[in-house]
Amino acid sequence: MNELTDIHEREQKLPWKVSDAPDEFVDKLVGAIVGIEIPIVKLTGKWKLGQNRPEADQLGIIKGLMASDNSQSNGLANELNKYVESIKKG
Secondary structure, eight states, X not given: OHHHHHHHHTTSSSOOOGXXXXXXXXXXXXXXXXXXXXXXXXXXXXXXXXXXXXXXXXXXXXXXXXXXXXXXXXXXXXXXXXXXXXXXXX
């Protein structure tokens, strides 16, 4: 759990660590984790970038993602911005 948390938190300005949580909380969560293995037969993707949200919400999402130091968040913001701009052009 520490390793996964470190991987997913490392690009945050203030990375959260498992040790930040009370021991009882961590113990309860660890006890609820169940590992499974699912063979992948087919992948089908779909962009879900807040297209159903009003433009003001989309612009807020873009602003929030761009405020991150995470390059993946910035890339996602750029993709959403392309969508917003394409809608404006008609």
